Amino acid sequence: MPELPEVETVARSLAPLIGRRILTAQFRGLRVLRGADPETMAACLRGRRITGVERYGKFILVALGGGGYLVIHLGMTGRLLLGGPAGKHTHAILTLDRGAVLLYDDSRQFGLLEYSREFPERFKKLGPEPLEVTVEEFRAALRRRKTRIKALLLNQDFLRGLGNIYADEALFRAGIHPLEIASRIRGDRVSRLHAAVAAVLREAIAAGGSSISDYVDAQGRKGFFQFSHRVYQRTGEPCVRCGSPIRRVLVAQRSSHFCPRCQKR
C-alpha cells in the first residue's frame, strides 16, 4: 500500500487527532511492536496529548505533548483507521478523548509501531526527501553509485519515500531503463529523472495516492492515482506513448515495469 504519497495522505487524514488526548492503548498482534513490551508501550502513550502528525519518508511521526513520538510504519498492508470495528488483523487500538478511536490494521504485519523519546535514531540514516532534494545533490549522489537505478530509487538511504510504483513511474517519465547503472546516468537525463520523481509524487499526493487493492486513508477514502499509472502493473498493455507492449523484469527481486522502446539502456 504505502509509499510517500499514500503515507502523506494518511498523515494528513489524521489531522482530527491533533489536540486529542490518548486515554488507552491496547495491543493484540505483537509482531508490529518488534519485541517491545506492550504494557510499557501502552504506559508511554496513556494520558498523552497528540500535538502533531507528520510524515518522514514512509514513516508517520505522531508528536506527543511533553516530548516523545509514536513512530508508525505501514509496511505493505498497514492501515490507520479513525473509528470502525476492529477486525482479524487489528493489532492496536487507541482510544482518545471525545470518543475518537484509532485502529492499526496490518494483515501481513510488516509494519511497525514504536515509541521514541527523542527524534528517532533510525531516521538519521535515511536520505533526503525526494520533494526537497536539489538537482545538484541528486546528481552528486547518482554519480557515486554503481547499482541499478531502480534498486537505488527503492533504497531509503538514497531518497526517503519512493517505492515500487513511483520508482517505475518516474523512470518511465524520464525515459530511463530500470537496469541502467546509476553512475552512467549523466547530463540532461539526471535532471529529467529528478524532475520526474518530483512530478509523479506531487501528482500522486494530489490524487490521494494509489489504491491498488485496499489502500484507504484514515477516513476510509480511496486514492485515485492508480488510474494514472503508465507502466506499473501494466505488463503486456500498450505503452501510452508509443504503443509497444509494457515489459516486466525483476530488479533487486522486485517487479519493474517499463516500455522497451521509450526506456532504452
Place this chain on the structure above:
DNA sequence: ATCGGTACCTGCACGC
C-alpha cells in the same frame, strides 16, 4: 562499504 539474495507474513488470483 556496497551489493544482491533471502526471510519475514497473509491473502488473492490462477491453473489443474
Place this chain on the structure above:
DNA sequence: TGCGTGCAGGTACCGA
C-alpha cells in the same frame, strides 16, 4: 472444493 504456485505498496539481515 481444494491444492499448489506465484505475486503483492516494505525492510532487515546475511554473506560475498
